[in-house]
Amino acid sequence: MFTYTLLNLIKSPVRTFQLILAATIVLLLMLTAGAFQEGMKQSLSISGDSKNVILLGVGSEESMERSEVPFSAVSAAKTIPGIEESLGSRAVSPQIIFNSVVTFQGKDFDAILRGITPEELLVYPAISIQEGRFPNSGEILVGKMAYQRLGIPKENLTIGSEINYEGKTFTIVGTFAAPGTTLESEIWFNLNDLMAITQRDSVSAIILRLGDAEFDDIDLFTKQRLDLQLSAVKESDYYQMLDRFYQPIQTMAWITAILIAAGALFGGLNTFYAALMSRKKEFATLQAIGFSRTKILMTIVGESLFVHVLAFLTAAIIALYLFPAIHVGFGSTYFSLSLTPSLILATFLLAFAMSVLVTCIPAWHCLTPPLNNLLKD
Amino acid sequence: MSKETLIECKEVTRIYKKGTQEIRPLSGLNLRIQAGEFLALMGPSGSGKTTLLNIIAGIDAPSEGQLIFKGNDISNLNRRKLTQFRSENIGYIFQLYHLVPVLTAYENVELPLLTHSMTAKQRHERVAKALELAHIADRADHYPRQLSGGQEQRVAIARALVTDPPLIVADEPTGDLDKQSAEAILILLKRLCHELNKTVVMVTHDPQAAEMADRTLHLEKGVLNLEDQHVAS
Numbered sequence: 001m002f003t004y005t006l007l008n009l010i011k012s013p014v015r016t017f018q019l020i021l022a023a024t025i026v027l028l029l030m031l032t033a034g035a036f037q038e039g040m041k042q043s044l045s046i047s048g049d050s051k052n053v054i055l056l057g058v059g060s061e062e063s064m065e066r067s068e069v070p071f072s073a074v075s076a077a078k079t080i081p082g083i084e085e086s087l088g089s090r091a092v093s094p095q096i097i098f099n100s101v102v103t104f105q106g107k108d109f110d111a112i113l114r115g116i117t118p119e120e121l122l123v124y125p126a127i128s129i130q131e132g133r134f135p136n137s138g139e140i141l142v143g144k145m146a147y148q149r150l151g152i153p154k155e156n157l158t159i160g161s162e163i164n165y166e167g168k169t170f171t172i173v174g175t176f177a178a179p180g181t182t183l184e185s186e187i188w189f190n191l192n193d194l195m196a197i198t199q200r201d202s203v204s205a206i207i208l209r210l211g212d213a214e215f216d217d218i219d220l221f222t223k224q225r226l227d228l229q230l231s232a233v234k235e236s237d238y239y240q241m242l243d244r245f246y247q248p249i250q251t252m253a254w255i256t257a258i259l260i261a262a263g264a265l266f267g268g269l270n271t272f273y274a275a276l277m278s279r280k281k282e283f284a285t286l287q288a289i290g291f292s293r294t295k296i297l298m299t300i301v302g303e304s305l306f307v308h309v310l311a312f313l314t315a316a317i318i319a320l321y322l323f324p325a326i327h328v329g330f331g332s333t334y335f336s337l338s339l340t341p342s343l344i345l346a347t348f349l350l351a352f353a354m355s356v357l358v359t360c361i362p363a364w365h366c367l368t369p370p371l372n373n374l375l376k377d
Numbered sequence: 378m379s380k381e382t383l384i385e386c387k388e389v390t391r392i393y394k395k396g397t398q399e400i401r402p403l404s405g406l407n408l409r410i411q412a413g414e415f416l417a418l419m420g421p422s423g424s425g426k427t428t429l430l431n432i433i434a435g436i437d438a439p440s441e442g443q444l445i446f447k448g449n450d451i452s453n454l455n456r457r458k459l460t461q462f463r464s465e466n467i468g469y470i471f472q473l474y475h476l477v478p479v480l481t482a483y484e485n486v487e488l489p490l491l492t493h494s495m496t497a498k499q500r501h502e503r504v505a506k507a508l509e510l511a512h513i514a515d516r517a518d519h520y521p522r523q524l525s526g527g528q529e530q531r532v533a534i535a536r537a538l539v540t541d542p543p544l545i546v547a548d549e550p551t552g553d554l555d556k557q558s559a560e561a562i563l564i565l566l567k568r569l570c571h572e573l574n575k576t577v578v579m580v581t582h583d584p585q586a587a588e589m590a591d592r593t594l595h596l597e598k599g600v601l602n603l604e605d606q607h608v609a610s
Contacts (some may be wrong), residue, residue: 285477
């Protein structure tokens with residue numbers, strides 16, 4: 001019966017191709033939507049370090065970009081007991097972060113800019129400078145994925161290259177890695193440079209790394225120093241909040257994928273229906289010569305399963321090759337489409353469910369009527 | 378020829394309901410068919426001959442009455458048991474052959490054996506023998522589209538024979554064939570009866586085809602109204 005199943009698919013290559021194509025589109029769309037969600041979730045969850053606390057301006061707890069913290073809060077934050085310390089420096093990192101347009105080789109690019117101090121490396125121990133050194137005034141450090149965010153070849157964004165921002169030229173003096181986080185797509189400036197250019201006397205946020213202190217100690221500090229108008233947020237909570245903030249986008253991605261997939265699914269269903277109905281008499285003959293309906297149904301499902309497994313493999317191979325190269329950015333969030341084993345398994349199960357679903361209606365019409373009617377039709 | 382009764386129809390009635398209307402293609406029909414007999418069923422369209430053939434073949438079931446096959450009442454078997462009954466006892470020959478287009482003649486003939494538990498070697502022996510009996514062994518590797526109507530019907534006959542069933546039913550087996558091919562098919566069917574002791578029940582519109590049978594039953598409006606006995610040739 002396996003040969004019979006296989007031959008039926010080979011007999012009509014165009015129809016088989018149409019079926020595989022329709023199923024591949026459905027599965028690829030589902031993989032894309034799932035990988036989009038996974039990528040965003042992973043990026044945001046890795047970005048939030050449980051030992052870090054962010055000090056933001058009161059009322060701007062949901063957005064670091066919109067927050068304003070007086071610069072005087074930096075020295076005040078350094079006095080909080082229990083903050084992690086290394087070689088005499090306290091892990092208190094003031095920073096400015098915003099989206100803006102930079103000019104590179106005469107072209108404008110949208111980029112995430114962050115003004116930092118050397119303490120940034122104390123609050124993010126996972127960050128390492130891969131090449132070059134920390135920037136001084138007039139210099140910048142670029143994340144190892146920044147070239148993707150800018151949409152330029154990797155080899156163009158190397159040490160010694162120059163980027164213009166607000167009429168000033170900055171030289172790249174190093175690249176940094178921050179595995180799995182959204183930071184890797186950023187361009188880091190010397191904090192003073194960015195404050196001067198933007199004429200700010202405040203920073204966006206101060207990030208603290210806890211040593212012996214608890215979050216409650218930092219929270220108490222913000223409540224005691226009402227003059228600074230600060231609010232403390234655990235960094236992990238901040239990125240979870242961002243995840244919730246982007247929830248509507250994730251939902252929209254799913255809705256769009258499901259709508260397009262539904263179209264493809266109905267296309268496939270229609271093709272399968274027509275293909276099976278054209279063999280109604282063949283199935284009736286098989287019944288007449290002694291095949292049970294169950295056995296014939298298994299053959300039909302077998303054909304469908306074969307088509308859907310091929311479609312799954314095609315979709316999975318396309319996804320494995322393409323997804324790592326697809327990057328998505330929203331505001332300060334930047335991530336790649338991420339394929340996880342559970343997503344691949346879920347897609348395989350979907351393929352299996354589809355293979356059964358598309359055969360249900362035609363199989364019902366081909367196998368349930370009285371046999372004498374089927375032979376007469 | 379054995380005179381053992383293979384099939385007995387007792388007051389067989391078939392009623393179909395079409396909305397509020399009742400259609401009775403068969404009404405209180407009584408009939409005995411001997412093992413090894415070649416029986417032709419004739420009658421105008423709508424006389425109930427195909428309905429009778431389908432009931433005898435276990436494709437349809439009587440609404441009333443009994444169908445006794447080898448002494449067992451098969452009138453009330455469920456669909457699964459009827460399928461098993463067909464697989465073991467019936468070889469069906471269709472007017473339009475109904476071969477599976479993607480399979481070769483050999484594979485088409487092998488199909489019914491896939492419902493039986495036997496080894497590949499046993500299947501091969503059976504298929505080869507059936508193709509030989511139907512005089513179509515030289516076309517074993519051909520696909521239905523590569524065969525003439527007569528050759529396709531020979532493959533269909535081989536398919537009906539391959540499980541070695543006691544009963545072969547044929548629904549207008551020569552209806553789509555030219556005269557020469559039709560005659561060859563009828564001779565083949567007759568040989569199956571006389572040489573292999575198969576019982577053949579054939580529906581036909583063609584009086585010349587019916588002449589080849591041992592007996593012809595004429596149906597009209599669901600009842601038997603005439604019976605011709607032919608001299609065996």
